[in-house]
Amino acid sequence: MRRAASGQVPPFRPEQSPGYLYEQLAAYLEGLITAGTLRPHTLLPAERRMTEEYGVSLGTARHATELLRRRGLVVTIRSKGTYVASLPSTGAAPVDAAMGSTDDAATAVEGSESGLARFQEG
Secondary structure (H helix, E strand, C coil), X not given: CCCCCCCCCCCCCXXXXXXXXXXHHHHHHHHXXXXXXXXXXXXXXXXXXXXXXXXXXXXXXXXXXXXXXXXXXXXXXXXXXXXXXXXXXCCCCCHHHHHCCHHHHHHHHHCCHHHHHHHHHC
């Protein structure tokens, strides 16, 4: 995972509040994405790795990743991983508005060697 300009990524600290843990993890990752700590085309840790890195269950990691996918912040490419999506600078809704769904976006990237290379280069 890329580090902030200061070299530090703030740790994930779940709150003792009424929200599901997967929502808190998704919000944490979304914060890293919107702050630019996780830049477009950056590979996120695998869900199993998130369990170790963030001290959450596999189900929590999967739910958080799915939530980020639905928000258009990440794109998952089968057998390749989950990448931070390119966010349009216009403030429009990310991938969903442009391509219909994140599944369509993943399919489009899988079908394009240049698109896949762009995601892998990060």
